[in-house]
Amino acid sequence: MTPTLLAEAIRFAQANADEHGVATTPIPGLAVVREAMPTALQYAINRPLVALVQQGGKRVAAGSRTFDLCAGDSLLITADVPTISQITHANLAKPYVSIVFEIDPAVVTELVTEMGAAPFLADAPIRVDPTENEVADAALRLLRLVDRPSTIPILQTQLLRELHFWLLSGRHGGAIRALGVPGSHAQRIARAVNLIRAQLAAPLRVEQLANAVGMGLSSFHQHFRAITSLTPLQFQKKLRLIEARRLMLSAGEPISNAAYAVGYESVPQFTREYGRLFGVTPARDRRLQAVA
Structure with missing residues (x-):
């Protein structure tokens, strides 16, 4: 270098x-x-x-x-x-x-x-x-x-x-x-991911997503997991939680606002899933970041 x-x-x-x-x-x-x-x-x-x-x-x-x-x-x-x-x-x-x-x-x-x-x-x-x-x-x-x-x-x-x-x-x-290979699985899954990102708070309909990128449902599931290491639903959940954490810690949004902004309808459910991914509750995460 x-x-x-x-x-x-x-x-x-x-x-x-x-x-x-x-x-x-x-x-x-x-x-x-x-x-x-x-x-x-x-x-x-x-x-x-x-x-x-x-x-x-x-x-x-x-x-x-x-x-x-x-x-x-x-x-x-x-x-x-x-x-x-x-x-x-x-x-x-x-x-x-x-x-x-x-x-x-x-x-x-x-x-x-x-x-x-x-x-x-x-x-x-x-x-x-x-x-x-x-x-x-x-x-x-x-x-x-x-x-x-x-x-x-x-x-x-x-x-x-x-x-x-x-x-x-x-x-x-x-x-x-x-x-860059036209029509490759990597390119199609990348398009699917962009659709998930663009509609992060919307319910995920996997069959519609597969149709949108021109793949059968079984093939779509297989290649999505092979490339991203997650199923489409797992991917959306993890993306939602990461975005909610950013809204809370960087943008200063209240916990409930961050949860609703990414598509959660229940703050307790959001809190449980947040704890599973990050190892702490949203409230404790905010306190830890404030003193870091």
Whole structure:
């Protein structure tokens, strides 16, 4: 990992990070994460993304697998799988720093078509590999656009496309390529997940969801679980609880408001399911976060 990329990431994060250590950029999907100390467990269902770790260490668990990342590693998430993560190595002198950007399936599809046939990995939603020099170089040039806002509308598209190209050409290529194969199971399940996200508070009708992405009900269940590690109903429940927790802890919403906002009709039911996932009740979670 080039010291220049680390220096650029630290400089930007120090000036722009919010209370959660996240510094968003004017470039859609691109952010820098900086944490000066180890964190508590963090629960998420992320959209497909790549995180280039520049400094410090992080542990990410998904299902039965656990990944430990350090400087020079790239974390790839190609499906909306639930993860539990924790920054494990960070201090004031050497904070944890990573550059995160979302993968654009439309760009992947275009590049896969242009690059021609090649093997793809349909069941590898999370991978950790060393970051290639070409990827780091493209990320550096993209991050440097932030200091020159007038260049962003002109250059960001081609640099994001280049970054996707180098990822497809490298160690992560097979896993990312699955997102761009027209009609693939990975692409169809990604569309289904987007529908669930868009209608998070609505009752989930799995058969309608399968029909919407052009799959039979049995096949849809099988591939949804293979890619996300959950059934569609389990996925929706976990996504609802994670979003409710965000509304409570980051947006300051009362517990009942957060529960109703994500589709729960019963606060006691919400409280029970919240406790099963996070290990504490919503009220206790708020108190713990307030003193952290």
